[in-house]
Amino acid sequence: MADLSAVPRGRSKLVYIEGEAVALFHTDEGQIYALENRCTHARGNLCEGTVHDGAVTCPLHDARFDLATGEVLSLPARRSVAAYQVKVEGDQILISRAPVERAEPARSQGASKSRQSRGDDDVDIDDELPDLDALDKALLNELQWNFPLSETPWAALAGAIGTTEQDVMARVEQLRREGIIRQVSAIFDTRKLGYKSSLVAVRVPEERIEEAAAIISSHPGVSHNYRRAHHFNIWFTLAVPPGADLDEHLARLAAAAQVEKIRKLPTLKLYKIGVKLDMNKDETALHKERGKEEKIISGEHGLPAAQRRALTERDRAFIRELQEDLPTIKRPFNPIAARLGVSTADIFAWMNEMAELGYMRRFAAILRHQRAGFTANGMAVFKVPESRIDEVGPIVAGFPQVSHCYRRPVYEDWPYNLFGMIHARSVENCEQIAADIAKEIGIDDYIILYSTEEFKKTRVRYFVDWELPEAVRAGAPSA
Numbered sequence: 001m002a003d004l005s006a007v008p009r010g011r012s013k014l015v016y017i018e019g020e021a022v023a024l025f026h027t028d029e030g031q032i033y034a035l036e037n038r039c040t041h042a043r044g045n046l047c048e049g050t051v052h053d054g055a056v057t058c059p060l061h062d063a064r065f066d067l068a069t070g071e072v073l074s075l076p077a078r079r080s081v082a083a084y085q086v087k088v089e090g091d092q093i094l095i096s097r098a099p100v101e102r103a104e105p106a107r108s109q110g111a112s113k114s115r116q117s118r119g120d121d122d123v124d125i126d127d128e129l130p131d132l133d134a135l136d137k138a139l140l141n142e143l144q145w146n147f148p149l150s151e152t153p154w155a156a157l158a159g160a161i162g163t164t165e166q167d168v169m170a171r172v173e174q175l176r177r178e179g180i181i182r183q184v185s186a187i188f189d190t191r192k193l194g195y196k197s198s199l200v201a202v203r204v205p206e207e208r209i210e211e212a213a214a215i216i217s218s219h220p221g222v223s224h225n226y227r228r229a230h231h232f233n234i235w236f237t238l239a240v241p242p243g244a245d246l247d248e249h250l251a252r253l254a255a256a257a258q259v260e261k262i263r264k265l266p267t268l269k270l271y272k273i274g275v276k277l278d279m280n281k282d283e284t285a286l287h288k289e290r291g292k293e294e295k296i297i298s299g300e301h302g303l304p305a306a307q308r309r310a311l312t313e314r315d316r317a318f319i320r321e322l323q324e325d326l327p328t329i330k331r332p333f334n335p336i337a338a339r340l341g342v343s344t345a346d347i348f349a350w351m352n353e354m355a356e357l358g359y360m361r362r363f364a365a366i367l368r369h370q371r372a373g374f375t376a377n378g379m380a381v382f383k384v385p386e387s388r389i390d391e392v393g394p395i396v397a398g399f400p401q402v403s404h405c406y407r408r409p410v411y412e413d414w415p416y417n418l419f420g421m422i423h424a425r426s427v428e429n430c431e432q433i434a435a436d437i438a439k440e441i442g443i444d445d446y447i448i449l450y451s452t453e454e455f456k457k458t459r460v461r462y463f464v465d466w467e468l469p470e471a472v473r474a475g476a477p478s479a
Contacts, residue, residue: 004091007032012056014047014210016229017095021452022084023047024093025056025067033067034084034095041077041179043370043454069100135163137279139171140372143184143365144276149348151331165330172328179371183459186322186351187361191267193311193319193462194242199408199419200250201232203261209233212257217456218469219253227453228379232263232414235379235449239460256475263414269390269407272397274361277372277423283401284429308357315359316463318350322363323462366459374423376430376450380437381416383445389418392441396420401433416446 007013007026014037015022021037023046035056037046044060051057055064055073063077070083083100086093132140138161148156154172155165175181190197204212209227216236217225225236238253240246247264254262321340326332333344340347354360369377384392389407396418397405404421420437424430427450434448 004088004093007093010051012047012049012051014045015095016452017084022095023049023056024086024095025051027051027067031067032086032088032093034086035065035067035070036081036083037453038081039063039065039077040072040079040081046081132279135161135167136171136175139168140175140180140277140279140365140367143172143181144367145362145364147184147363147365149351149363151333151344153332154328154330169328169330176328179368182366182368184326184363184365185324185459186319186354186363187366188319188323188354188462189359189361190239190460190462192305192308192359195239195460195462196244196246197237197239197460198246198250198264198266199235199237201230201263201265201414202234202236202254202257202259203232204234204257204259206233208258212259213453213455215257215469215471216253219249219472220466220468221249221460222253222456223458223460225454225456226451227455228449229452230449232261234259234455236456241463241466252472252475254475256471261413263411265408265414267406268409269393271393271405271407272402273404275366275369275403275423276400277367277369277374278400279372283374283424284432303357308359311359315350315354318347318354319462320464322347322351323459369423373425376424376427378422378424378427378430378434378448378450380420380422380434380446380448382418382420382438382441382443383415384418384441384443386417392443393418395441396437399433399437402437422448 004026007024009026009030010028012023012025015024023035023037025033025035025047027033035046038044039046039058039060041058041061041063044058044063046056046058046065048059049056050059051067054067056067057064058077063075064073065071065077065081066073066083068083070081072078072080085096085100088094139157142157142160146160147153148160150156152165154168158165158168161168172181172184202212202216213225213227213234216222216234219238221239221241222236223239225234227233228235238246238250240249250262250264317340321336327335329335331344333347337344337347351360351363355362369375382392382396393405393407396402397420399420399422401422401424402420403423404419406419407417408419410417422430422433424433430448434446438444438446
């Protein structure tokens with residue numbers, strides 16, 4: 001339900017129905033429409049798009065959707081969005097979660113079946129996102145966990161999945177264009193590099209949530225920032241470099257965003273970190289194989305701190321280069337070696353050393369969960385007795401659908417101390433996996449928090465110059 005006066009003619013408004021973000025449009029002609037807010041191409045906010053001739057154009061990449069039916073009308077989007085039934089009663093707009101029924105869509109120019117080159121082959125592109133073929137899925141699995149550190153990694157990957165180097169390179173580029181591959185790079189341990197970080201939950205008045213989220217996202221140390229359907233309605237991660245005061249940065253950020261409540265939730269114990277989206281298997285059945293194939297990356301990888309040598313300026317230079325996206329060229333490490341003034345053999349030896357010391361977790365591709373088909377990503381949080389937490393934590397970490405598992409502090413208004421991030425292809429699957437976990441650990445006091453809006457998601461960039469925005473610099477920490 002929304003007030004008609006809140007959406008004047010020619011305007012749009014973002015509303016939430018049972019936690020679902022919905023774009024509400026009031027056209028110049030007086031018609032009112034409701035669409036799923038996120039564009040199916042790159043999740044742009046449709047409520048910020050341009051409305052013309054019965055359609056809305058996404059502000060990011062100009063995909064167009066029919067206001068009445070949600071049908072996709074032009075590329076780069078290939079899947080339609082949900083359209084919801086609306087009616088006006090007095091000065092109220094009533095929105096039903098029941099989707100508008102569609103007739104078989106007529107193809108429009110730009111959304112019709114077209115051809116796109118992939119190496120030596122051509123593939124069909126339909127309105128709907130095409131299914132990944134067996135080689136795509138095999139390649140994505142290899143990229144996530146078995147990336148070869150060699151002079152010619154794409155050729156090595158080709159040998160692993162049974163195709164040619166040229167085909168692998170073409171597929172990687174296509175998967176990048178599709179938005180499935182976010183980045184291929186070294187992945188470092190934030191804490192072991194000397195950075196201080198924390199998950200943070202804040203409460204912001206609903207009418208100020210977009211403004212507050214923009215201020216929070218402007219901080220260069222914020223890598224993830226989400227709206228969640230909870231009393232604490234913005235959740236973000238903040239990391240600051242060695243020598244910086246995390247609490248001071250957090251206080252200034254909270255003051256600038258004018259939050260009502262803030263809960264700092266740092267990692268007290270890490271049981272698992274490592275996203276592996278299995279592109280072939282049904283995630284609801286993976287627990288049957290737990291312990292056989294799942295590789296758990298714990299916080300104890302590498303040498304103990306007392307045996308770990310300190311980082312040098314040379315190490316920091318290597319980190320600055322290798323944290324960036326690897327180019328899709330035959331010898332991708334050559335330009336990196338040239339910029340560093342070393343050989344590629346030096347780079348591989350350095351990465352092996354960093355992995356042994358524990359500074360580097362792995363070299364791998366990071367996927368965009370939604371684009372890879374894992375559209376339900378729920379943060380399952382459990383209230384576990386302190387006496388059982390170290391028993392239960394490794395069990396939850398053992399589920400292959402869980403990518404991150406941490407122990408975090410509790411507060412009077414936040415009693416959950418064990419966090420597990422679940423990745424699934426549907427909300428139903430996510431709920432089933434959480435229920436399976438709860439049954440196995442014997443804990444029934446838990447909730448699942450889903451992100452209803454993504455404000456920011458990026459990688460922390462280490463050992464680079466920062467410039468805090470004026471709004472954050474001016475934020476005065478409370479006494």
